[in-house]
Amino acid sequence: MTKFNFEEETTREGTFSIQYEGTEPVFGRTGLAPFWIADMDIKTPEAITEAMKKRLDNGIFGYTIWKNPKFYGPVKQWWKSRFDVDLTDDMITYAPSVLYTVSEAIRLNSEKGDGVILTMPTYNAFLKVLKGNDRKVVSCPLIEENNEYSFDFEHFEALCREPENKVYVHCNPHNPTGRVWTREELQKMKDICLQNDVFFVSDEIHMDFVRPKEDFVSMAELMEEDDPILVTTGLGKTFNLASLPHSYFITKNEPLKEKIVREFDHRYNVGTANSLILAAIEAAYMECGDWVDELNDHLEGNFDYISDYIDEHLSEHLSFKKPDSTYLAWISFEKSGIPDAVMHKALVDIGEIAVSPGHMYDLAENGRFRMNVASSRKRIEEGMERIHRTIERLKEESKV
Ligand SMILES: Cc1ncc(COP(=O)(O)O)c(C=O)c1O
Structure with a gap:
């Protein structure tokens, strides 16, 4: 018996949501059915909303200390109960956002002009952060075969050996492909980085969407005292709290931790916590x-629906492998032969749907788009119909 209703109709009206109201700069127009940016059309669990309401009732939202047992306790409890990882208070640091931490870790471990290694495809904001920090994007493309992705260790090692490449930004689970890395793969990546003095940043914000959850291995598990490794994560994805900026990072490297905290406190003066999110974290990690x-069961059902829909109606044009994680479907239209620009324009003009063009996550076109499946089944059905309609019309126009 299920306890929660993920089919409930939701609205973002009046909330200035980027998903709904922010399509113009990316897709050239508004009024599209949105399945792009990674937040959910699913309400935050009631226990979290109630905890925030209770905190609101206090009426005072002054500067707030995050170093307190009601922050550390729930974080430790979550990691132990979900992933069997033992964290200690001194390994955990609150920070304003995941990307903020990624950016600081890069700034503190490299100089302008140095190389930062990213897999391709990559989460698009990593590209933005490297550009914003004047670091060079060093691309280590994943190896793709039939929509299965693997890591190119040989290429990676060669890149790590280059002295100007100072940092590797890893994504686990991987956005956009949904690849979950195994313990052996992670150990190998770590060994290569340590042997070559490359700092290892692991962005694990999608960690709670690994199916089954036991398959998630965090870099935090493989960390040893003083390792040049940092894991950054938060609750923004898991509990749909992205507009309440927060995150936390995990490291056993005390000097690095102190350096980052000093930057937060003294360079930017953002060392205090968001009081509402502290209430949310406690409720989320203790009760949800x-x-x-x-x-995750609901998402799995949505992915099955997409997979079956493609098999039944679109197998000549689309291919898709159900990911082991995330709520992002990475769908290939390579076999359709439709050029990227034609497909992306048609999805907007004909299907009136906003899915993320694959080239947002790559340095080149890749014949793919990313579709967010974190909504009711009804919305997913509508999304697939729009994609179907787009391809049918292209066929009629002899573009396929
Ligand atoms: C891999 C990854 N990291 C980080 C973020 C964003 O995290 P934050 O908003 O805390 O910077 C996202 C959001 O889509 C993401 O997919």
Whole structure:
């Protein structure tokens, strides 16, 4: 028996949501059915909303200390109960956002002009952060075969050996492909980085969407005292809290931790916590494990629906491998032969749907788009119909 309703109709009206109201700069118009940016059309669990309401009732939202047992306790409890990882207070540091931490880790471990290694495809904001920090994007493309992605260790090692490449930004689970890395792969990546003095940043914000959850291995598990490794994560994806900026990072490298905290406190003066998010973290991590499990079952159902729909109606044009994680479907239209620009324009003009063009996550076109499946089944059905309609019309126009 399920306890939670993920089919509930939701609205973002009046909330200035980027998903709905922010399509113009990326897709050239508004009024599209949105399945692009990674937030959910699913309400945050009630236990979290209630905890925030209770905090609101206090009426005072002054500067807030994050170093307190109600922050550390729930974070440690979550990691132990979900992933069997033992964290200690001194390994955990609150920070304003995941990207903020990625950016600081890069700034503190490299100089302008140095190389930062990224896999391709990559989460697009990593590209933005490297550009914003005047670092060079060093591309280590994943190896793709039939929509399965693997890591190119030989290429990676060669890149790590180059003295100007100072940092590797890893994504686990991987956005956009949904690849979950194994313990052996992670150990190998870590060994190569350590042997070559390359700092290892692991962005694990999608960690709660690994199916089954036991398959998630965090870099935090492989860390040893003083390792030049940092894991950054948060609750923004898992509990749909992205507009309440926060994150936390995990490291056993005390000097690095102190350096980052000094930057937060003295360079930017953002060392205090968001009081609402502290209430949310406690409720989420202490009370909402069942909700996350059921949400993952719902997402799995949505991915099955997409997979079946493609098999039934679109197998000549699309291919898709169900990911082991995330709520992002990475769909290939390579076999359709439709050029990227034609497909992306048609999805907007004909299907009136906003899915993320694959080239947002790469340095080149890749014959793919990324579709966010974190909504009711009804919305996913509508999304697939729009994609179907787009391809049918292209066929009629002899573009396929
Ligand atoms: C891999 C990854 N990291 C980080 C973020 C964003 O995190 P934050 O908003 O805390 O910077 C996202 C959001 O899509 C993401 O997919």
